Amino acid sequence: MLDFSRLDFSNLPEMNKERFVYIDALRGIAIAGVIIVHSASITNVNGLLKQAASLGSMGVQLFFVISAFTIFYSLSKSNGSATQFRDFFIRRLFRIVPVYWLGIVLYTAVYGLGSRGWLDGPELWHYPFHILLINVLHPLTSSSVVPGGWSISCEVLFYMLVPLLYVYLNTSKKLIGFLLIAMVLLPVLNIMLQNYALVHWSGIDRVQLKDFFYRWIPNQLACFTFGILLYKIYEDKRYAGWVSGRVVNLIGVTLIVLALFALQLYYIKIPERIHLYSLVFMCLALLLSVVPWTLFVNGFTVFLGKISYSCYLIHFLVIKQVTVVIGNYFPVLTGHNKGYFLLVLFLSFLITIPLGWLSYTFIELQAVNLGRKLITYLNHTATHEKEMSDLKKSNVKGGKIANP
Template sequence: MQAKPRLQLDFIDALRGLAIIAVLVSHAQRNVEIYQAMGHPATMSPWLSRYAEQGARGVQLFFVVSALTLFLSAGKRLGESGEWLNFYIRRLFRIAPMFYVAFGVYCLAPFILKGHELPTPGTILSTLTFTNGWSPAWLLGANDVVPGGWSIGMEMSFYIVFPLVFLLVKDLPRAWVALLLFLLLDVFLGPVLVANPPIADADLWERFVFVWLPNQLPIFLFGICAYFVLFGESGVLTRFFHAGDRRMNAALFVAACAVLLTVPQVIQDSRAVYLYGGAFALIALCLNRQPYRWLVNPLVCHVGKISFSGYLVHFFMLQVARKVLDKVHAGSRLGPDAYFIATVVVALAGTVILATLTYRLVEVPGQALGKRLIQSLASRREAGRQQLENEAG
């Protein structure tokens, strides 16, 4: 007997909101220290730079939340006619419309209006088909097509294998076993792969080994474990994270946050990403029990609701922030830390405004189109069934 899910899981939107804010922060740090947005070389305070850089782990937070919500959605629709075809239609129309708009803005518009050189046809095709994480060669220029496109390709790759994962991982024990197996595989095999690159560009190969699906799969599995704890067979963990002791829940939440604060300062190994995955899953469990209002509130939840659009448009808004700050000569008036904070504030405000518009004008109509296609296919199947029954009668 499954525990009945809450009808309104605001903490999930809040986590998505935190994820996009973290990603924006990491790219703002790169703007200051790598891309010289201040107009000259600049270095932020080491502690602030390390924390800001690890905002990139917001991508892994997206993966944890995605796996949890996919299992939740698939569980509700189990037994639906054409369920897996419908699954792929929903996923495609959830992602593709806004992604292709971003392709037009980031890739086609500069080519048409400014004569910029296009990426290679293979890079464009692999990005538009969400397969850019399947080859180091395709990954190399993926961000030249759509910035951040590698992570969306990774998400879509998980969608491809999701039905198999859903059918094989049926309960929490199996989820734990799958997680431990892939963790062991990646932790020990990853360094071997990095040390033996089959291509000349060792740095590109190391990046590929980090981002490809087998290496990121444990992150998704953390989210799947969280799903079974919350909504699987009722047990001690399920009861605790729905109605357990609040003080113990708060202690676990603080412990997970402590991991997030400690790791950037003491561990520089890429395999630390799995510590983030575990901490994110634990935070999700704790927020289900206690959705702290300073974290789970209408503003953060709104940012989470528009987070996919936000992910795609924040790159543009960082460019806008750079121009706005240049207009007021912030590069010469502010120190690197203050300039970084100003960049985050301006870019985040612009991202929320623009992403709200694109969510309503692109994402919502795109999802509605997918729903109409599913309904049309269901009507055709029903009509075919009725015809067969009539002919048999």
Template sequence: MQVETKKYQYIDSLRGIAILLVILVHVQFIEGITPSISYFSPTAFQFMANGHLGVNLFFVVSAFTLMMSHQKRQYEEHANRNFFIRRFFRIAPMYYLAIVYFTFAYFVGFDFANIDWGDLPKKELILNLLFVNGFFPEYIHHYVPGGWSITVEFTFYAIFPFLFAKLKNINQFVIFTLVTLLISTIANFLLRGTSADINNFLGYYIITQLPVFSLGMLAYQLIADKEAIMKIKLSSLSVLAATILIYCYTSISYDFLYSIVFFLLLIILSRKAYKLFSNKILAAIGKVSFSLYLVHFAMMTVFNMFGCFRWVEEKITDSLSASLCFILGYICLFAVSFIISNITYRLIEVPGQNLGRKLIKKLDQQK
């Protein structure tokens, strides 16, 4: 059963919320703003730190939209080939531009990207170009800041057509979510204390994130088939609930619980698009969210290279001044990044996607 795309304009708004959260957690790394967090109350600090959950929201929304678009295109000739072409040209142009930028940033003296330039060939570069750095604990956070989420996303693309073909009803999606949680729990338990754990790999790699993607797929099934929830077997639901409890007890983080909140929000908005979560401003931000994700890291390097906010540090003397300085940093980082992202969206992302469409059309004409 298909979901009508036109009814889901709030999706861009959710992406907008996601990127606003991501930027929130990164403001603390702007030189001059960093001391402000020491004045935060535990609640304020936790709220800021939870900005990383924006990536989880991205993953839930991504899986949902992939289900929606692939459902519509599944009967295309060479549907899977076309899927990979579209996904590559959706991500690669802007990501490769980011690789070029952070290479340049290193050579002018700012190693924000944690690049190890001692080895030849440059493993980090090759792994990032192939979108496989997420399989290596020592490289998952290297080269492009935040690039770990892009390689995880690309890995999900690689297995998505298979999942789409095999999962046919709501109970199979519930079981898939159950299986991903079990695999994640076992893998993280076995890898604890290893170099993978030490390098903060377990909280990021595809095995940990796959249950989050599964929630987006499950949400699509529940929304596309309004009677689907009545078809879920009680036994499947009970085992899933028990597995979630075990996962949360043994997991390295509680991020999956927050992902369930995003899953529920997605379903709620499918019934009624509340303006708080679905409006033109958030949608405009969400439309350029991929560029914004990469550009805001780039702008942080610019701010730090030129010391744009170092003067702020001496102004931070109490919780009020700390909050005001942090808000100033947030507004400036977002505003500048948003302007540039609209430019890169039009000059890089859209032409890249158009190039993918032209390639598909050309390949179709060759048959």
């Protein structure tokens, strides 16, 4: 049996002296939830099990909260650097793009232009959208080539906003004001645009249109903003004293778990449920940062969190192929609704985790290290050019003639 507590993460990328182990654990919980909900979806499980599994769909919003937190924390450590944002984009480019492009190749090799298991297959014109990671900007392309690609595209579009948000949201007042805009004004405009599109945008299925307006960045922006708020509260540190007691912290965590299930019954449009879930996730992260309860923060969730990106892109393929094998060779099992779901879920975890680890080790890490080398090279070149420029200026001031 694997002992995840013995795994050494000290040589993995983005390891700082201050390591956010609970953040990795939350990533692990997020990807576990996503695998659960997609296993439930493809097996058509019903009843209470379906309702419980549907909570896993909020794993994407948990990823968004965590992503914004880590990005703003990382930028704060290089604040004032002339290459701060350039280095940020290089790191993100090498972190996200290679694995996503591999996903494009992999899913095309397996399915061609056929369905990936959830939606109709892509058309050729969809591919440029996915290659450029702007696929979430069209209702038909969001997840057509790479299943789940909409969330990666949404993440990349958020990266484009990061420099502006980092510079502008420099006070608590501005941040809260922006959060209110993202939670109230943007959803109102989103509903108006959706209603207009449902009437005037012909040729696109109504379900696809609704999915589009749910998925695109204006509707998800508040989720990222809660991650920014998480960073601001974390940096302030005052919250830690309020929840440092284990009893108080445990009560808070218990209330959060209850809130996660209670929000399943929430049907009011504004504020949207995904935004309230993001608020709850922010609170959970703050509590775990003070008391990392083993139920949430343990060797397995931390390990799963480290490989979560690769697992996210691979698990769709795994789940689909598992159902194909079971349907072809053990069709009798598909007649037992709950048992079929649990079997698919178990096998999906069993296969996705080692494949995710291989992708993480041999693709993600290599790409991240290549990005680091590029940053080092560019910074070294810039430093050398500055030194030469300063030397020439010094020679001119000293009345010396520099060699041609």
